[in-house]
Amino acid sequence: MADRKKALVLINRKAGMGKAGNEVMQLVEKLGAKGYEPIVYPIIPGTELTSEKLVAEYDTEAELIVCSGGDGTLNHVMNAMMNMEKRPLLAYIPAGSTNDFARGLGIPSGHLAAAEIAVEGEPFSYDVGKMNDHYFNYVAAFGAFSKVSYATDQELKNVLGYAAYVISAIAELPQNIGYNCHMKIETDDLTEEGDYIFGAVCNSASVGGMKLLENADVQQDDGKMELILIRAPKNIGEINLILTALAVGDVNSNFITFRQVNKVTFYSDENTSWTIDGEYGGDARTTEIEVIDKAITIMTGKKG
Incomplete structure (x- = not known):
């Protein structure tokens, strides 16, 4: 297990329709089969389990970060990643109400299909906007x-x-x-x-x-x-x-x-x-x- 790549999986159960993480076991199985060691956390605002703190904790360790939640959740994860010393791959399992960003990237709204993309999809480097300090x-x-x-x-x-x-x-x-x-x-x-x-x-x-x-x-x-x-x-x-x-x-x-x-x-x-x-x-x-x-x-x- 020591040579497995770490995949940090962050799940916001309150996002969108409240369905984030429903297929977490299937996701964990897919990651394991791909050679990852899945590390799964719920995102709980106001505690030690926030996107910002968890992403910072696994800086230089995680080679993949999987975000399951809405566009707002993804925003927090991406902001934390921009401060990382070594930015890993990002994967997104949309669970919001509109999922504008995912749609433009060809990421399906169905959780199982999105989990498949997270593991077997094509890496794509996209432009990020910076507004003042965010x-x-x-x-x-x-x-x-x-x-x-x-x-x-x-x-x-x-x-x-x-x-x-x-x-x-x-x-x-x-x-x-x-x-x-x-x-x-x-x-x-x-x-x-x-x-x-x-x-x-x-x-x-x-x-x-x-x-x-x-x-x-x-x-x-x-x-x-x-x-x-x-x-x-x-x-x-x-x-x-x-x-x-x-x-x-x-x-x-x-x-x-x-x-x-x-x-x-x-x-x-x-x-x-x-x-x-x-x-x-x-x-x-x-x-x-x-x-x-x-x-x-x-x-x-x-x-x-």
């Missing part, structure tokens, strides 16, 4: 609907899944349409200023289950992420134009700014709340985001 896998966003994912009650998400996000978004529609934030945005080839109802830096075509960038050529390993800004509407007619553009994925609308960026800075007149990978990301007036090229290698269903 990292994200696939999105940092502000404005309308950005807080729906982290503000939606966990019990509601457990029962209804993605429908819970839709219900929450509809309930907040009046105040979201009235929301606007005055910002100045700077990138290498763009400087613009205005009032915005939404802004995001994405590494996924799907955000919160909504395929905002379905028609865009989103590559997760090109050293860039997609910047999308939606200007605040002045009347009901402009609201309808914005909704239509979003419905069909028209990023060339006059109300939408779309760019590929490797670095962007947001300056706002007041503290602005951000969400990172579906969780609360803090408030800031100045927000710097940069792309770290191919920072993490994950097991995926991608071929080639």
